[in-house]
Amino acid sequence: MSDQELFYLLALLKVDGVGDIMAKKLLTHCGNAESVFKAKLNQIAAIDGVGSSLLKKIHDKSIFEKANEELEFIKSNNINVSFFQDENYPDRLKHCIDSPVLIFSSGNINLKNRKLISIVGTRQITSYGSEFCKKLIEDLVPLDPVIVSGFAYGVDIAAHQFAVENNLQTIGVLAHGLNQIYPKMHKKYVAKMEENGGFMTEFWSTSSPDKENFVRRNRIVAGMTEATIVIESADKGGSLITANLANDYNRDVFAVPGRVTDKYSQGCNNLIKTQKANVLTSAADLIYILNWDVESKSKAVQKQLFVELEPEEQKVYDFLLKNGKEILDFIALQCDFPIYKISGILLNMELKGVIRPLPGKLFEAI
The missing domain is CATH 1.10.150.20 (5' to 3' exonuclease, C-terminal subdomain)
Incomplete structure (x- = not known):
């Protein structure tokens, strides 16, 4: 303009x-x-x-x-500006009645024909949450999604970091103008994020990171993405607000379950219990519910007469070839792999075109 x-x-x-x-x-x-x-x-x-x-x-x-x-x-400052009717404005956000008229951005953001997911959670991330987040993002790499979060402490910055480590585009949605970074200790992450992704905000350079701005920020995180994933949350917190906004916008919400005694699993467990979120135990759950077209990615790999399989993949393939269709949990049990690991193995095999997923978390050899 x-x-x-x-x-x-x-x-x-x-x-x-x-x-x-x-x-x-x-x-x-x-x-x-x-x-x-x-x-x-x-x-x-x-x-x-x-x-x-x-x-x-x-x-x-x-x-x-x-x-x-x-x-x-x-x-x-070479700030990019997107008007809500422009082509470069986040497509899903256009359909939210309260979406910002203008969005200001920096970095190298490219949202055209991309899968966007938001990953949010507590600022007090535990080792359980961090390990799950890391594994989830690693397993999603073949689908090349854009990882969106709020650049806050805890789950947010972990999601951004793991995305950067895996060369995925990542976007931090800020609760203030692009003339500053909050929290200040996260300045060290800015350059890497702007190389492949960057930052978005609706706030002017005169805006400070005031409390009410974070709630407004959350509606962008929820509205611009296809699904919102809550990794960990106490029974109250900003990530639950984001999850509720995502539900209001008719987006898919996922929550990682945890032990009922764990403080930072209470919010996730409640989302699942009240049917406000799907259970997320692996990348395969997300791919299945969102109906992401893994098969089309596989076509680029084209199943060859002799496909190279890793030893673990070969073990799973032989099992499915012998037993036919089997549920994910049973495959893990019979092949002696933990659930978190079998999900990644199956995803890689899908991309190689040697197995296919079926409704009900079933898989079969091709």
């Missing part, structure tokens, strides 16, 4: 009382942001929700000064 279009959009969003929903109403009614400011008062007054107080604020000249300052910041 042109600098002039962006200037008027920024000015509109700076009007006190104009949030994302009202801004969209005004834009739809008037055609563009500049026309909102040039429209006659009776035109604006005809819009549902517009009162005399808002009409006065729309003509407050100080908003143009603030808009110009932010525009200068955007230009001088």
Whole structure:
């Protein structure tokens, strides 16, 4: 968009009382942001929700000064700006009624034809949560998903780090402007993330990481992704808010179960118990429920007459060839592999085109 279009959009969003929903109403009614400011008062007054107080604020000249300052910041720092009707705006987020009118981003973000999942959880991640998160992301590498999170302590930063280690694109959604990093100790991760991914926010350079901003941030995390995964959570926490928002947006939610006595599994267990989340025990669960097309990825590998299998894969293949269709848990038991490991083995075998998944967590040799 042109600098002039962006200037008027920024000015509109700076009007006190104009949030994302009202801004969209005004834009739809008037055609563009500049026309909102040039429209006659009776035109604006005809819009549902517009009162005399808002009409006065729309003509407050100080908003143009603030808009110009932010525009200068955007230009001088090479910030990317996505309007909610633009092609480069996160596709799923477009369908959320309260999605931001503008999103500011930095780095090398490419969302075109990509699978997006968000991974969230407690800031007090345990070794159990960290190991599961690491394994999950490693097993998803063949599908090349974009890993989205909130760049906070605990599960968030673990998900970003594991994504970077596996050369997956990862996006940190921030609760403040792009002129700062919070928490400050996470600055060391910025460069690596911006190499393959980056950061997004709806907040201006004048915004601080205030408490209420984190809830607003969570709706972007939930809305822009196909599914939200809660790795660990106490019975209360921001990740549960994200999970509830994802449900409201009709997105799939997954939660990693844990022992009933573990503090940071209580939130996940409750999500599962109240049927607000699917049980997630491995990458295979996610792939099956989301109906991700593993088979199409396999076509690139094309099953050869002699496919090279690792010894563990050969053991599983021989078992399935002999016994026919079998459930994941039984394969693990009979082949003497732990559940977390068999999931990765089966996924790799799917990608090699030697087995296929069936409904009910069944697998069979091809």
